[in-house]
Amino acid sequence: MKCLVCKHGKTQEGTATVTLEPANVTVVFKDVPAQVCTNCGEEYIDALVTQRLLRSAEEAEKAGVEVDIRHYTSIASPPLAKGGRGGIENAQRLPQSLGNPPQSPFG
Numbered sequence: 001m002k003c004l005v006c007k008h009g010k011t012q013e014g015t016a017t018v019t020l021e022p023a024n025v026t027v028v029f030k031d032v033p034a035q036v037c038t039n040c041g042e043e044y045i046d047a048l049v050t051q052r053l054l055r056s057a058e059e060a061e062k063a064g065v066e067v068d069i070r071h072y073t074s075i076a077s078p079p080l081a082k083g084g085r086g087g088i089e090n091a092q093r094l095p096q097s098l099g100n101p102p103q104s105p106f107g
C-alpha cells in the first residue's frame with residue numbers, strides 16, 4: 001500500500017520492533033510482522049497483531065515484570081496445552097533478586 005506518512009513510498013512486508021507501555025510495564029517486541037515503507041521507514045502493524053502484543057504485555061504486567069523483551073514468534077501461537085504454564089520461553093530475566101548494594105563494612 002502507499003505510505004500515509006511520506007505519501008511517496010510504498011510499503012512492503014517486513015518486521016518491526018515495537019515497544020508497548022500499557023501501564024506499569026514496558027515490553028519490547030521484536031520481529032513483529034509489519035508493512036514497512038521503503039521510503040521513510042514508517043511501520044504499519046496489523047490490528048490483530050497489535051492485539052496480540054497488547055495481550056502479551058498484559059501478561060507481562062501480571063507477572064510483575066517491569067521491562068521485558070519478547071519475540072513475536074513466541075507469542076504468535078498461543079500455548080494450547082491444557083493447564084499449561086510456561087509455554088513461552090523466558091530466557092531473559094533481570095537479576096532483580098540479586099540486588100546487594102556494595103556497602104563498606106567500615107561505615
Ligand SMILES: [Zn+2]
Nearest residue numbers: 003006037040
Ligand atoms: Zn513513507
